Amino acid sequence: MSNTPMPSQHSTVVSQSTIWKVIIASALGTMIEWYDFYIFGSLAAVIATNFYQSGNETAALLETFATFGAGFAARPFGALVFGRIGDIVGRKYAFLVTLLIMGGATTVIGILPTYASIGILAPIILVIIRIIQGLALGGEYGGAAVYVAEHVPDHKRGFYTSFIQITATLGLFVSLLVILIVRTSMSKEAFDSWGWRIPFLLSIVLVGVSVYIRSKMSESPLFTKLKHAGKTSKAPLKDSFGNRRNWKVILTVLFGAAAGQAVIWYTAQFYVNSWLKTQAKVPANTVDTIVAIALFLGMPFFVVMGALSDKWGRKTVMMAGNLIGAIAIYPAFMALKAAAGPITPAVLDASGKVITPAVANNPNTVLLTLIIFGLVLCVCMVYGPIAAFLVESFPAKIRYTSISLPYHVGNGYFGGWLPFIATAVVSSTGNIYAGLWFPIAIALLTFVVGMVLLKETKDNSLHDEASDNPMSTEMDLIAQS
Template sequence: MATMTAAAPSTAVDTRSIWKVILASALGTMIEWYDFYIFGSLATVIALKFFPTESPTAALLSTLATFGAGFAARPFGALVFGRIGDLVGRKYAFLVTLLIMGGATTLIGLLPTYASIGILAPTILVIIRIILGLALGGEYGGAAVYVAEHVPDNRRGFYTSFIQITATLGLFVSLLVILIVRGSMPTATFNDWGWRIPFILSIFLVGVSVYIRSKMKESPLFTKLKSEGKTSTSPIKDSFGTARSWRTFFLVLLGAAAGQAVVWYTGQFYVNTWMKSALKINATTADTIVAVALLLGMPFFVVMGALSDRIGRKKVMMAGNLLAVIFLYPIFLGIQSAAGAITPEVKDAAGKVVTPAVAANPNTVVITLLIFLMLLFVTMVYGPIAAFLVESFPAKIRYTSVSLPYHFGNGYFGGWLPFIATALVASTGNIFAGLWFPIGVAAMTFIIGMLFLKETNHVSIHDETEESYPTPA
């Protein structure tokens, strides 16, 4: 990366103002993650509502593919809203994305099922998921940049880590809402129409966040650039118009974002689907296990963000990737062992399932601790990455440049992981085959990151005269 100079710690920091910025940014981002992940958290139910049900596995794969379609759209959203954020302002861009997310999520809760309108149901669902992906593509980069441009250089990892918590918090809240709604009614009622409630609730959460965000001021660094006429007139061209910038993009993508994505989605998302489908753990039990593990793991995003301020972003992120490569398979093997025996499926004379196969007596404490261990790897790769991305690009194109590699990594490497992993399991008959993909990608990121990325934690983003794209090693 480019030559970097030590940033002097800020001496005049309005801590109260910083926490207001973090609260407003984090609340909205958490709600957008909730909107995005509520779909995946209900994948096994949605599969039977919006797709033909002749084959439950095919229906689940179709649902996961629809989930992946939203991720595939995220890089395009990063370009669209990143451009708006670099031209008009950070605040305006992520106010718009929040409104789009809330509206689209609510529409899923109101959408007629396959039984009612046939092929139109999955078609509309895919379109809504693409819209959600576009909006989320503009949200994360805006929130990360907005917070980073308000805080002192020497504590950027610590403060931006609160934005990093929001993805896990959004997933946790989605699971919590599902557990509450599912527990308040009979299973048949939940599967019939109760699953719609978590989607419809989004409109109320978004209303609160929009009100709070509307009171926020624009990023001081962006305001200064705009007043001096130094903002970019063509953010996309300025971000990706040279061979050097594309080389930087691919190194950040493959040496940081890709590994972060697969570790995140394996440790927090795929493991949940895998426990339900491969180990036959009851859905409520699996959701509760993951929710508790998430709650235990969330504080460590801040721990790892703060640690990266002291010892460097690269050391923390690469260690997380390496630990994931070494321990993902043993952890999943341990979860299988703790899940115990599966009672056989019972069918009647007509071939209809009377009693589904189920894990009879899973050791929930052991499984929770094993998932918590995976979450520590997640916090290592994810806690420092917002600060790392912000420090890799200059302010006038930061929104666009930060958003694209992050959402490309999470949209393609991470978002398609549940589908790819589930398909590998289905095609091989090996319940651990799905781990080949995340382990391979995390290994690639560790090698590329160690060889080519340089440290960024001493870059001053407030000194534009010394800042440039990172030059690859």
């Protein structure tokens, strides 16, 4: 029997024009938050020299990646704080607040004094700002995913929510594009000295536009109806984490979907960027350009995979992506090294100081782009359907709180710490490919857990939750999941 709701049956289904307004407003704000979050990682090498004591390039880069990871470590806590607000007050209010916090924190990085100016205070303040950013992002994604999902018809939820899934890659793409434009508009010395601040300061303009658009939006119709009916949770943290059956769903979602998605995402779109620069010695501008092109080419496939999940099922598409990703990552990086070409050794002076750094002398940019594009397709498979899957896995009264935790634990700890873990493993072993075993192992774990324990959710109806059907209670939906 079809679970597709008709507008005449459920007042929570809105018009097509309203759906697209919701998607555009939600996606724009979420993209800006991802932009804010990822310009830090995209500028890791420059930030390392400005905010950490000089002398050891690898140590400074590791410290920067640890600071990057601190923001991810804070994301689950932001999910709890803003998830609770979203389930009590409303989806719109929660992710409007997170946007303001993220934009403000990013702007502060753009004016923060460096280590040369204020010493140890510089990295301490930087870590605090990253934690604040992590808290904000922890509340943003869940709100946007839930907000869109609660507006759209059940049978096309994978398709519509996949536009939210584009925003993380789009935010990374825009961050790389802005950095490229700024970097090529001035000398390397000027960019390394002060030009790197411009992408951070630009955030305040982007946030202003998004806040204006989001302030014009209405609350989710499904949440509004539940609130009027007195069906919302008064204690979403207790209802989410004081329930044994819900914990089973949370842990299954974490290890059977979110963890594998996270490591594939950050390996294929983020770690590959720093790896090509530090291990294959491809020039920074070249790497940023080819990664940006690969991301741009791959973005439409998030929607393709989301739409396929409406037909084939969320589980089928996501598990295929985890398995293909786990198999493909290692040979793909070997192919990247080969395509980068031989490295011209660094030129040192008599004291051992680097005069000319080591550099790949003839990288095959077309082949590098195509390999990264192939990895991005794996990202599309695991990430395109996951917003719909997460929303369908939890009942409306605790949905914002519940989906945010496994998603941000997966992405915050398994994904966010991947660059640090992988770089540390490479540094300690001397094997430039050794860091890849971490994402491969996690992706395989997710494939096994997902195949055994994950339930298909594409036929779960969100709109029935707002009806008066006594069979569509929250606990029934948890049991079905």
